[in-house]
Amino acid sequence: MKIMEIAIKDLTRSFRSLFAVGMTIVAPLLLIGLIFLAFGGAFNGASDLPAISVGIYNADILTDTSILVEPLGANIRSMFVDESVQSWITATDFSSEMSLRSALDRREIGVAILIPVDFSERFLAGNRDTQVLILSDHTLTIAPQVAQNMVTAMLDGVSGGGIAIETILERQKIQGVQPGPEQITSLIDRYSAWYRDFQRDLFHNPESAALMMVAPTGETSSENPIQQMLGLMMAGQMVFFAFFTGAYSMMSILEENEEGTLARMFTLPMSRTTILTGKFLAVFLMLVVQGIVLLIAAHFIFNIQWGDPKMIVLALLGQVVAAAGLGVLLISFVKTSRQAGPVMGGVLTALGMLGGLFTANMNMPEAFNRLAAFTPQGWVVRGWKIVLSGQPASDLLLPLLVMLVIGVVMFVIGAFRFQRRFA
């Protein structure tokens, strides 16, 4: 009874804290929301998809001081000439605006894409007047729209990327990490590389691309590759923030120690084990609440189809136990709540990266996947991948077992250390 009341008190305090709610629930949704919005443009559009003949004149060049490695124009062009779209787009390069226009007039091409000289710089500077010009044969209706959508999706992605990177930097700042300029550049590089891959996946296969173009936003379809990708990214974010939540909730014991309320509890007629158990229970409850809220919110906001409810419960169980275990263990090594921030930020971000939480939607090299198996996060996100892809329950057994075992072992060690320290 008292155990429960201590835990409820902790939950109440967490939900009163803007920072806690922000970091446990709002941040993961916001990050996915940004990506969702960034690529939302790709959902709308044409109702069927004939072969398209596209002509491109790309005049975009970079200035010496540009932060980009490649002009945006080249990115746009590569979308249309990429081998993954060759089965339904035939793209031809033109060397001047004039030759491009005359090819359109002669109906050699259906759509003309004209990228102006200083497009990259002006676009990045936020100047939206400078546009990629899309001209088309007036007898065609769908093809220019598809081209338009592809260009828009690409550019939205670039803008969204800017926001995403700012968000990452903000988050690092909260965690006490000051990113240097070279880190920012590497973030941008990483983002653009990821985005290029994403674009490839998006148009990799004309059937699913067509399906995607056809499906209006919000329509349920677990085969929808964007939804699948969002699901994986959401899982990655959820796992990252779950581990953050585990450690953050446990941190309240350090705060209570500093606030003197822990000492006050120790003067009450109940055992110290009861008090510690209440604090531990709060960590588990917080993780359960967070997991449920995120799963439901992601389903309704982003239309993510998580999969079989029984599998979801199992994966969530593994996530809660593993995140609570690591949280308790981690904080048991920390002396003061001031130390806890940087320790949590550092350890959890490092483990999260190793565990592949930020690359959940990508195909990573085998070595990387093996490395991920050394982190609890890696196992939890592996569990979610299995659930999301609708694999049979038996596939989840091993990851779940690993999550539970690592989680319980870490928890027991951490709890033992707290018991020694406070009781």
Place this chain on the structure above:
Amino acid sequence: MNAIEVKNLKKSFGSFQAVKGVDIIAQQGEILSLLGPNGAGKSTTISMLSGLIAPSDGDAFIMGYSVTDQPKSAKEKLGVVPQDIALYPDLSARENLLFWGKMYDLRGSDLKQRVDEVLEMIGLTERQKDRVGKFSGGMKRRVNIAAALMHKPDVVIMDEPTVGIDPQSRRHILDNVKELNRQGMTVLYTTHYMEEAAELSDHIAIMDQGKIIAFGTHDELIKMVGEQTRIDLTFNAEVEAIIPAWKEIEGVSGIDASDGKVTALVDDSNQALPRLLEVAAQGGVRILSVDIKEPNLESVFLHLTGRALRD
């Protein structure tokens, strides 16, 4: 049965002995003050009484229950007001009291009623929905006390409950202590303000450097100073260098100085005062004021230790 009985209680932190064998007895229904300067070992003694730290030696009994052998029973009889505010700043005053009440096994309407009662007593009924973090120091102190009273304990231990607050809140708290005592609670009141000890206590224990150096009623303690008189002097400059010379003077049994202020305990002020001033003049400082006073608890401490009991 005594409400509090402390027997040869000791506590060492490493090689440092913070409490060196303390004996205290508080009868049921009385207010006992534990008076002592900073670092005397008051909080350490209280921490042992409240089961927060284990004694290195000795034992203490709350309403007959040993704090080492029957901690749960002892704690049930006891309410502890910690020296530092121990509340949840992000919960309201009422929520804090509800939580601490639940920790004492109060439930339902009993709990609500008790919360109303203590809020009324500390005069914060109107502010009960505000978060404690937004309260003034004095208001926090009052809630800090209320939290220890939720279960109507037989014995309340308060560790310097009036430190650093405005006179109005202090008055409120002192009145609360008297009221609690009227209701039958035994109070162990720790302070380094001798006026508080003088006003509240049935008995006073003076503690210094881990030991109880005097115990008795206010009047009994004052008598220890005997026929001595206290002289307060103010000078225009630092006087630390002159202290040894002053101590040499016959009939001066204690002297303490800081900045330009000096308190001296003397057998006969007529004889001692001229000598004190003479020595001061030799030391090159000028007298600004002289005040001859009745001895008080401050004088007792000076008499016993040769030092002042200071804030």
